[in-house]
Amino acid sequence: MDRLSLTNKSASTVALEGLAKSVGNWLPAAAQGICPVDTVAAYIKTCLTQSCGKCVPCRVGLKKLGEIHEKILEGNGEMQDLSLIESTAAVIADSADCAIGYIAGEMALTAVRAFRDDYESHIRKNWCSAREEQPVPCSALCPAQVDIPGYIALVSNGRYADAIRLIRKDNPFPSVCGLICEHPCETGCKRNLVDDAVNIRGIKRYAAEKAGHVPAPGCGEPTGKKVAVIGAGPAGLTAAYYLALMGHRVDVYEKRSHAGGMLRYGIPDYRLPEKTLTDEINVILETGVNLHLNTDIGKDISITEIVEGADATFITIGAHSDKKLRIDGENLNGVIPAVSLLRKIGDGEKPDFSGKKVCVVGGGNVAMDAARSSVRLGAEKVSIVYRRRQADMTALAEEVEGAIAEGCEPVTMMAPVRVEGDENGNAKYLICQPQIISNISRDGRPGVKAADEPEVKLDADIIIVAIGQAIESAPFGEFGLPLKWDTIAASDECDFENVPGVFCGGDCATGPATVIKAIAAGKVAARNIDKYLGFDHEIKLDVEIPAPSLHDRPACGRVTMKERDADERKHDFDLMEKCMTEQEVMQESSRCLGCDHFGYGKFRGGRCFKW
């Protein structure tokens, strides 16, 4: 036998790993506007680099698939090429010996079927429809299309109030979003190609804090038109804000005692302080929006009365009701929906959980809010009971990590089967059936099935159910709006085919989603209501954006947000996240690659001056 030796990474291995990592970063950072056919061609080529070359389908088949793709991309494709791709890919998928071949074949097969229209467009017209109109990835991924490079440039120049004005062109909630936006913008940040996405939300928060009160811009000439908005959540208030700026009279009807919707009644103060929210809403009200609180549409005033009394109506009632576990014992005392708990807290009522053992069921952001609020309400123990693995939780990773840091315990791979109570009808135990992770479904999420293990009994004085929200849409269905499940089935333009003058958007139309999506719905509704009323008002950019800095952008770590110590923050509802320092925000802003100016943005779509 030869002597053995340990293997060390050679320089070329390290370089190759770097290359592979870069390829991994590449696609998500530019996933919009790329040609599906070109992407499949590149994918096949990448797969081929992994082929050992032993077997025919992989070695030759993938190569031929690549050649056909190139032929199509060069504008020389024929329709019969599509069936050739399909049949060849199927044979590769069926007959390759190892995963390198058969996965590549399967993906190629899926692709040619999913992108059939794109392939045909290439073949018939030599035309790719994939090219994007909005090449600035952060703005394109922001549902409200906020001019992110613009406000980052303004922050770099210390012009915080201008940054807020610029954000408000597309989103009247800069302070709120600075704290709690899920920042889909960051996922596509081109900075991912270099190192890591720019901390966009953190920069926005800094701007909002430093800017202080920035008054709303003046309203346009009164149009004499009346718009009614049902629901004072982020979608309703956004629409109200823009409609008021356009010169319409806006009346917002809110069922509860305060405006804000889920921002107030769903998001706890430690993430979004009540004062920040109130200040932001007050700016919106500065435009002259009339707010009618404690007015339950359908009860206090009929829907018909509202719709008939206005020139247009925007329905945005949110998703404030709860979904049930549908297990035995769910009616016992102590089993409460998360939305009810959070709503109570939003109204300033804080129940005392001292000494209680709390089980929160669910793995989304609402579950984390409920769990972390329970900690703050004094609970002795908080468990987060979830059917899948921690990695499968839909909550933002930092929310899960924050909850754990505050002492919450994830109890994963557990499906609740019943609640057991004491003789007084109070919940005592949550009985769970352990699960095993299972096959991955088409949407990419793994399923679960019952594990061959006995049931588990968790102590539970309080069981908070956070498995989704429902919409109180029935009265609107009776009024004549189409419903799909419990959502109000509005179009992507936030209107209805056969109900002129009635618009709808936000959680009630989409099911529970993010704040920024609700804001986007408000913006879309405002524009389309204005059009419906026969106007063409423009919301314009009134801030001059500074010239881009020409400095290099070397690789540099991302500044992450710091939080107050878990030990300290878990005792109160005060804001837990700290703001960036000036030094941090200046460094972070300078990381922005300026896609509005450098690259395609300078040619097209770098800046949207008005909408």
Next chain:
Amino acid sequence: MVNLKIDGIAVSVPENTTILEAAAKVGINIPTLCYLKDLNEIGACRICVVEIEGTEKLRAACNNPVEEGMVVYTDSPKVRKARKTNLQLILSQHDSKCTSCYRNGNCTLQSLSEKFGITSNPFTETPAKNNWNYEFPLIREESKCIKCMRCIQICDKVQSLNIWDLKGTGSHTTVGVAGGKTIDGVHCSLCGQCITHCPVGALHERDDTAKVICALEDEKKVTVVQIAPAVRAAWGEHLGVKREDATVKKLVSALRKIGFDYIFDTNFSADLTIMEEGSEFIEKLTHREENKFPMFTSCCPGWVRFIKTEYPDMVNMLSTAKSPQAMFGAVTKTYFTEKAGVAPENIFSVSIMPCTSKKSECDIETLNGSGEKDVDVVLTTREVDRLIKASNIDVAALEEEDFDSPLGDGSGAAVIFGATGGVMEAALRSAYYLVTGKKPDPDAFRSVRGFDGPWREAQIDIDGTTVNVAVASGLANTRALLEAIRAGKVSYDFVEIMACPGGCGGGGGQPIHDGEELAQARDENLYTLDKNNPVRFSHENPAVLKVYEEYFGKPLSHKAHELLHTDHFSWDVVK
């Protein structure tokens, strides 16, 4: 002011000045290729890159503003290397058969290659294949396109037609007709602005010189040629003759040497147009209630294509008068053939135009009045220059020669047809006379001249009646005007539109000078010719008076309607 140093020279410029402009201020000429001031400042070709002290990455000079204290090097080894490599990369995808290219000797890529000493290319040359309808008057050679995007920008921003778009992504990115359509299937006005703003030979007109040469060689054919007003202001530019020396009479001489039998002036039919269009306008004014206003001029075929495709509901507001080219064609194969005793089918009628759209106009069947094709072939100014060069004519030695009779007379009013506002001014001169019987000061209506604003307007008092007129050139400006009219924001009686910015002086068939806009200089030349012309009114053109006397009777007569007017609804731009 911002202070910086460029190649060791201290510069002080206002904020937001680009590095390119700052360098030019101190005489440093940074080379550019894709750059087109105000229209295409996108830094795509990377030829204008410069080095900035303290940074590793080179930056485009054309679209990056100066910064205080900046130290710029425009010719460092790094810059030179980048420029040369990028040029070689562009050349690797460019069909570099310069000898058979329309832009040989007038190509920015060619001159940059020469300037940067490109004598070889390490990259394989793989120009794309051409795929085009070569029957169409506008031709794009994919194999020569360098993807500078200028054609897209000029069509989007100046002409608002968005005919061109990027197609494909990544390395497959190129320019194509938007939406994957074919050029004859879209609303292209054929203005040719994309041609005159292309830095290379990727865009050009369909070359029809061979057809003309063929006719000249055909002994049975009597060749007649007409010269459009704006051609005389530009034809010498690429023949080494100064504008003021390149007179139209020398062009007449050149054409005679080439072998044309009759050399006439489109100015004749421009005057005829004024008689017809002016009379039509007065007729409409006197029956105001029965007519829709404004009345639009109809002499620009690019504009006619535009209104027919983009504003079809307004086509009924176009004057029914044919363009001067078409009137000329009709008169040539009727009145002239009768007078000269030549059978119309033996006439080969050529027109020399500053225009690419006129090439499609002459193919509109319903425009023919003689029973033959009224105008057989249209050559652009550039093509006639090529014809002159190919005929080995010593342009500098040309003597002045007169036009032939009877269609060789033109007034000063006719020559300014080639400038934006000129048709309006000419029409007002004669309309004033036709209504009042009095001759106005020929320069009385000069307020419609100029280049400012999206459009210009004037109120003209004709015998107590106020006539509101407007003039626009460039199709984005035109669109703005039409939208304002449609929205009721403005209202006019008579509107002149020219598709090309500055009118025919800036026509898409004129000689190309990369990066320069010459419409204004050419227009000024035409105004000088007007001023120096003893006849300043269309209705005083003796040849025009004669043609009415001998043939048409009077403006708007039955015969005039038959030959000089047209039905704009009788044909479609997109078939």
